[in-house]
Amino acid sequence: MSTLSRADVARLAALARIDMTDEDLDRLSGQLAAIVDSVALVAEVAGEDVPATSHPIPMSNVHRTDEVRPSLTQDQALDAAPEAEDGRFRVPKILGEEA
Amino acid sequence: MSYTYDEAMKDFDPVFGIEVHVELNTKTKMFCGCANEFGAEPNTNVCPVCLGLPGSMPVTNEKAVESAIRLGLALGCSIRESSRFARKNYFYPDLAKDYQISQYDEPTSYEGELDVVLDDGTVFTVGIERAHMEEDAGKNTHVGGSGGIQGADYSLVDYNRGGVPLVEIVTKTIEGAGERTAEVARAYVATIRDIVRGLGISDGRMEQGRLRADVNLSLRPKAADGEDQSAVPFGKRSETKNVNSLRAIERAIHFEVGRQADLLSKGEPVVQETRHWHEDTNSTTPGRSKEQAEDYRYFPEPDLLPVEPSREWVEELRGTIPEHPAKMRARLQEEWGFSDLEMRDAVAADALVLISDTVAAGAPAQAARKWWMGELARTANEREFTLPELPVTPADIAELQGLIDSGRINDKIARQVLAGVLDGEGAPTAIVEARGLEVVSDDSALEAAVDEALAAQPDVLAKIQEGKVQAAGAIVGAVMKATKGQADAGRVREIILARAGVEG
Numbered sequence: 333m334s335t336l337s338r339a340d341v342a343r344l345a346a347l348a349r350i351d352m353t354d355e356d357l358d359r360l361s362g363q364l365a366a367i368v369d370s371v372a373l374v375a376e377v378a379g380e381d382v383p384a385t386s387h388p389i390p391m392s393n394v395h396r397t398d399e400v401r402p403s404l405t406q407d408q409a410l411d412a413a414p415e416a417e418d419g420r421f422r423v424p425k426i427l428g429e430e431a
Numbered sequence: 432m433s434y435t436y437d438e439a440m441k442d443f444d445p446v447f448g449i450e451v452h453v454e455l456n457t458k459t460k461m462f463c464g465c466a467n468e469f470g471a472e473p474n475t476n477v478c479p480v481c482l483g484l485p486g487s488m489p490v491t492n493e494k495a496v497e498s499a500i501r502l503g504l505a506l507g508c509s510i511r512e513s514s515r516f517a518r519k520n521y522f523y524p525d526l527a528k529d530y531q532i533s534q535y536d537e538p539t540s541y542e543g544e545l546d547v548v549l550d551d552g553t554v555f556t557v558g559i560e561r562a563h564m565e566e567d568a569g570k571n572t573h574v575g576g577s578g579g580i581q582g583a584d585y586s587l588v589d590y591n592r593g594g595v596p597l598v599e600i601v602t603k604t605i606e607g608a609g610e611r612t613a614e615v616a617r618a619y620v621a622t623i624r625d626i627v628r629g630l631g632i633s634d635g636r637m638e639q640g641r642l643r644a645d646v647n648l649s650l651r652p653k654a655a656d657g658e659d660q661s662a663v664p665f666g667k668r669s670e671t672k673n674v675n676s677l678r679a680i681e682r683a684i685h686f687e688v689g690r691q692a693d694l695l696s697k698g699e700p701v702v703q704e705t706r707h708w709h710e711d712t713n714s715t716t717p718g719r720s721k722e723q724a725e726d727y728r729y730f731p732e733p734d735l736l737p738v739e740p741s742r743e744w745v746e747e748l749r750g751t752i753p754e755h756p757a758k759m760r761a762r763l764q765e766e767w768g769f770s771d772l773e774m775r776d777a778v779a780a781d782a783l784v785l786i787s788d789t790v791a792a793g794a795p796a797q798a799a800r801k802w803w804m805g806e807l808a809r810t811a812n813e814r815e816f817t818l819p820e821l822p823v824t825p826a827d828i829a830e831l832q833g834l835i836d837s838g839r840i841n842d843k844i845a846r847q848v849l850a851g852v853l854d855g856e857g858a859p860t861a862i863v864e865a866r867g868l869e870v871v872s873d874d875s876a877l878e879a880a881v882d883e884a885l886a887a888q889p890d891v892l893a894k895i896q897e898g899k900v901q902a903a904g905a906i907v908g909a910v911m912k913a914t915k916g917q918a919d920a921g922r923v924r925e926i927i928l929a930r931a932g933v934e935g
Contacts, residue, residue, distance in 0.1 A: 347726055349522060386515060386731035392739040398457050398494035401464025401478075409474040409482060409590075419473040420572065420587035423524040427580055 335372060336365040436685040439692035440610040443650040446665050447608070447684070449616060450645040451600045451623050453633050454567060455498045461566045461596035462489030462532065462735075469639065473589035481566075481594035483528030488734055491516075495596035496539075496738055498632040499564045500745060502598050503540025505626050505752050506559045513739045514539045516564070516732040524588050525568040533599075535729040538563030539738065547618045548757035550775075555615050558603035569593035606661060612648075613684040617677050620644050624677075625756035628784075637675050646671045646683055649701065650691045666691070667701040671715050674708045683708045686715055763787065767796035773804075780808055782818050785825055792829035798836075802828045806849060823852050831859040843916050844868050870919050874926070877910065877918055881926045884909035895931040903927045 341361040345352045352360070406419050415422035460467050463480035479487035503510055517535035543559030570592050575584030600623060608615040624635035624642055635642045649668035654660040669691070674683045691701050706715035753759065763783065764774045767790070777783055782803045789799035803818060807828075811818050831848060834840045840848065840863060851862040863869055884906045885892050894902040903924055910923045 343726075344728075347520075347728065386733070387737060392513070392737040394490065394736050395493035395496065396459075396464065396490040398459050398492050399464065400459050400466045403465045403476050403478050404482075406472060406474050409477045417574075417587055420589050421474070421524075423586050423588055425583055425585050426524060426571070426573075427583070 336361065336368045434689045434692035434696065436613070436688050437610065439650070439688045442653055443688070443692055443695065444606075444609065444653050444660055444663065445612045445684075445688055446649050446651060446668075447605050447612060447616065448602050448647040449605075449619060450602075450647075451620060452567075452643045453502070453598045453600065453623070453627050453635070454641040455495050455596040455598065456631075456633050456641075457492055457494045457498065457596055459492055460594040461492055461495050461564070462594055465594065467595050468591075471591055473591060476591040477593070481527070482590055489532065489732075491735060491738065492596060495564065496740070497748065498596070498630070499539050499562070499598050500740055501630050501748050501752060502600075502627065502632060503543065503562045504745070504749050505630060506540065506543040506545050506562055506600065508540035508543030508559055508562055510540055510740060510745050511537055512742075513537070513737050514563075515737050516735045517729045518732050519565075519727045519729055521727055523568070524586060525571050525590075525593070527569065527590055527593055531566060531568065532732055532735070533565035533729075534563035545619070545622060546755065546757065547615060547622050549611065549614055549618050553611075554757075555608065555611070555618070557605060557615070557619050560601045560603045562598055562600045565597050565599055567592050567595040567597050604665075612688070613681040616646060616684055617681045620680055621677055622756060629753040629756060629759070637677070640675065644674045644680055646674055646680065646687070648684060648687045648691070650688065650695060652695075666695070667703045669701065669704055669706050669715070671706045671708050672718065676710075679708060679710060682713050683715060686713060690715070767800070769796070769800065773800060776804060780804060780818055782808075785818060788825035789828045789832075792826045794829040794832040798832045799825075799828060802832070802849075806846060810853060821853065822855060823849070827852050827859055834859055834863060838919065839863065839869050841870055841916075841919060844870065868917060870917050874922075877914075877923055877926055878930075880910045880913045880918070881906065881923065881930060884913065885927070885930060892931055895927070895933055898933070900928070900933060903931075 338357055338361040341364055342352065342357055345357070410416040410419070410421065413421045455467075457467055459465060460476075460481055463478050465476045465478050465481055468476065480489050500510055514534060514537040516532050518530040519533045519535070520530045522529055538561040540562040541560070543562070545557050545559055547555045547557055549555060569588050569590040571580070572587045572589070573580050573583035573585075574587060576582030580586070602619070605612075605615065620642075624637070627633040627635045627642065633641055637643070647668050647670045649666040651663045651666045654663050669687060671683050671687060674680050687706075694701050702717070705718040707718050708715050754762070760774065760778065760783070763769075764771075767786075769777070777786060777800060780803070782800075785803050786796070786799045789803070790796050794802075807818060807821060807823065810816075811821055814821075831845055831852070834848070835842065835845050844863075847866075848859050848862050848868060851857070851866070852859060856862050857865070887909070888905060891902050891905050906927050907920055907923050910918055911920060
C-alpha cells in the first residue's frame with residue numbers, strides 16, 4: 333500500500349520546478365513510493381518513546397561570536413554569475429506575462 | 432467604495448493578527464561573519480555562506496540568539512529549552528539558496544502576552560503566538576517598465592541584506608478590539624518598536640525596513656444584541672504586506688475593513704490572498720493568491736545544531752529586560768512633572784530617550800524638554816532630520832543649559848551657541864569661549880553703556896523719572912544692541928532705574 337501517489341509526485345515536481353513527462357511520473361512514483369514505504373517501516377519499530385531524530389549527533393549550541401570576518405569582493409561575488417550589471421546579479425524577469 | 436471604517440463597524444466585527452519582522456543590529460549576519468550594515472556598495476558584504484554557494488556551512492551568531500531570547504522574554508514568552516532551525520523552501524531571486532533558514536515547529540520563544548496602551552490609557556492585551564529567528568533576503572531592483580516588478584524586463588539582485596538576522600513575531604488571533612482595531616494594531620507595532628529600541632537590539636526604523644509589519648484581517652457579521660460575538664465563525668482573511676509606517680498600519684486596516692465590508696454586503700466572497708499596501712494611493716492590491724496553498728516543505732536544517740539555552744543564561748538575560756515602555760513613560764512623566772500633552776508630544780517626536788539622557792547629564796527636565804521640543808524640533812524640521820539624527824548630543828544640551836543657569840550666557844546667546852554646535856563648531860563651552868559670547872556681567876561696563884544710552888535719549892530719562900518705568904525698555908534695548916546681546920537684561924534694567932533714581 334503506497335503512501336505516495338502519482339499526484340503527490342507531480343505536485344512535488346511542480347514545487348521543485350522539475351519538468352516531468354508522464355513516463356517520468358509513472359516510473360518515479362513507483363520508485364519513490366517504494367523508498368517512502370521502506371523508510372516508513374522504521375516507524376513500526378520505533379515506539380512512542382523514541383523521539384523523531386533530526387540531528388543524530390548529540391551536540392548543540394555551536395555558535396560564532398559576533399565579529400566581522402572578511403567578505404568577498406564584489407568582483408569575486410559576481411565572478412560566476414551568468415549575468416551581472418551595476419555590481420548586482422542580473423536575473424530574468426520574475427513575473428511571467430500572465431502575472 | 433461605499434463602506435467607511437466606522438460604518439463597517441456597525442455591521443461587522445474585525446478579527447486580525449500581525450506579523451512583525453525585526454532586523455537585529457548585530458555586527459554580523461545570522462549565519463556568517465559578513466558585516467550587517469545598511470548602505471554598503473552592492474554585493475560587498477557577501478560570502479559563500481550568504482550567497483548559498485555549494486559546500487558552505489552556516490554557523491549561528493551567538494549575539495543574534497541572545498537578542499532573540501531577550502526579545503522573547505520582553506514579550507512575556509516562554510523560551511524553548513531546545514529549538515531547531517528549519518528550511519523554508521521557495522524560489523525567488525532574492526533568496527540565493529532557494530530556501531530561507533527559519534524556524535518552524537520549534538521557535539525560540541512561544542506563548543507570550545503584551546500589554547498595549549492606547550492613547551486614552553486603555554490597556555489592550557495582545558497574545559503572542561511565537562517569536563522565531565530567521566534570515567533576511569537580498570534586495571531586488573526591477574529594471575524596465577515602471578520600476579515595479581510588474582512589467583519589468585529583468586531584475587538586479589544585491590545580497591548584502593541576505594542573511595541579516597531577523598526575529599519574526601506572530602500574534603495570536605486578536606478579537607474584541609471592535610472599532611479600536613486600527614488603533615490597537617498601530618499601538619501594538621509602536622510598542623514592539625519601543626521594546627526593540629529599549630532592548631538596544633534594533634533601531635526599529637520602519638522607513639528603512641528594520642521593522643516591517645504584515646496585517647491579517649477578516650470580518651465576520653456582528654452578533655445580534657445579547658448574542659456571543661466569539662461564537663460567530665471567522666470570515667476569510669487577507670494578508671496585507673509591506674506596511675512600513677505606523678500611520679500606514681492604521682490606513683491599511685481602514686482600507687481593508689472598507690473593502691471587505693463592501694464585498695460581504697454585496698454577497699461576494701473575500702478571497703484569501705496576499706495583498707500589497709501602496710503608500711501613494713492608500714490602498715491595497717492583490718498579490719499572489721493563497722489558494723495555491725503555499726507549500727514550503729519545511730524540514731529541519733541539517734547544517735545547524737539545535738539551540739539549547741541554559742536556564743541560567745535565560746535567567747541572566749531576563750535580568751537585562753527594561754521595564755515595559757508604557758510603564759517607563761508613566762514613571763518618567765511623574766518624575767519630570769510633564770503634562771499629558773507635553774509627554775505625548777515628546778513621545779511622538781521620538782524625544783523621550785534624548786530628554787532622559789539630557790536629564791541624566793544634569794539638566795532640569797523642563798529645560799531639557801524645551802530645548803528638544805522647541806529650538807531643536809524646529810531645526811530638525813527645517814533640515815528634514817529626525818531629532819535623534821541632529822548633530823547634537825544630550826550632553827551638549829545639558830552643558831548649554833548649565834551655562835544659562837550659571838548666568839554665563841542668556842537665552843538669546845544660548846540659541847547662537849546651539850547654532851554653532853549644530854554647525855559642528857564644538858561643545859557649547861568651547862564655542863562661548865572661542866566667540867567671546869559670555870554675558871557682560873561687569874557692572875562698570877554695563878553702567879557706561881547705560882549712561883551712553885541715556886545721554887542719547889534724554890527724553891526717556893525724563894519719562895522714567897515721571898514714573899513711566901516701562902520707558903526703560905528703550906534703554907535696555909539700546910544697551911543690548913551696544914553689547915551685542917551679551918548683557919543680562921535684568922541687571923541692565925536695575926542699573927537704569929538706579930540712575931534715574933526710581934525704585935524698580
